[in-house]
Amino acid sequence: MNPQAEQPGIAPQEQAAKAAPKRKPGVPVWRTGKPDAFLAAAVDAARTAVEGITPAGTIGRHLGAKSEGDRLVTHLFESRLAGYGGWQWYAVLTRNSRSKVVTVNELGLLPSEESILAPEWVPWAERVRPEDEQQQEPEPARQDEPPAGEQGTGDDGPADDDAQPED
Numbered sequence: 355m356n357p358q359a360e361q362p363g364i365a366p367q368e369q370a371a372k373a374a375p376k377r378k379p380g381v382p383v384w385r386t387g388k389p390d391a392f393l394a395a396a397v398d399a400a401r402t403a404v405e406g407i408t409p410a411g412t413i414g415r416h417l418g419a420k421s422e423g424d425r426l427v428t429h430l431f432e433s434r435l436a437g438y439g440g441w442q443w444y445a446v447l448t449r450n451s452r453s454k455v456v457t458v459n460e461l462g463l464l465p466s467e468e469s470i471l472a473p474e475w476v477p478w479a480e481r482v483r484p485e486d487e488q489q490q491e492p493e494p495a496r497q498d499e500p501p502a503g504e505q506g507t508g509d510d511g512p513a514d515d516d517a518q519p520e521d
Contacts, residue, residue, distance in 0.1 A: 393427035393447045394419040396456045400429035400445035403458040408435065413443055425449050426459075433463060440468035 397416050404413055414432025422428050426448045433441040446460040465471055 389419050389421035389427045390425050390449070392454065393425065393449060393456065396427075396447055397429060399456045399458070400447055401431065403445045403447075403461055404431060404443045407461050408443065417442060422446065425451065430464075435463070438463065439470065440466050442466055 397419070401413060401416070412433065412435040414434045417430040417432055420428045420430070426446065429445045429447065431443040431445075433439075433443055435441065442464050444460075444462055444464055445458060448457050448459050449455060450457075
């Protein structure tokens with residue numbers, strides 16, 4: 355008989371929460387289910403596949419294997435890539451029914467709950483601050499330059515239109 359089963363005075367939800375296994379930090383909550391034993395054991399195949407897209411030094415320890423469906427398992431590896439602390443390399447493996455040949459479906463890098471992410475994108479019109487919308491005052495004319503009306507009076511020499519083309 356289970357001593358935790360139907361304890362008086364404790365709600366069933368609280369009992370379920372206490373009985374639920376705690377997940378490892380950094381491992382995202384995905385589909386639950388028992389992973390395919392053959393694919394779950396294919397850690398080396400998953401690591402080799404991830405090494406095809408990144409140097410071996412950027413791949414850390416194996417974090418776990420999660421079931422994504424029938425004969426579909428995702429392996430997670432710690433990322434040691436500079437600037438990607440808390441991220442995880444992943445390799446999705448599958449196999450045909452009754453086959454012992456592992457196929458790599460997908461590889462990549464995913465953020466975890468501890469990852470540093472860029473802030474959410476905000477459209478330009480919403481980013482403009484009130485001080486950005488103010489009209490800029492025209493710059494005062496420098497004293498060494500003649501006013502705009504006096505420029506190009508033709509007294510300075512021949513215009514470019516009169517220049518003879520070179521042969």
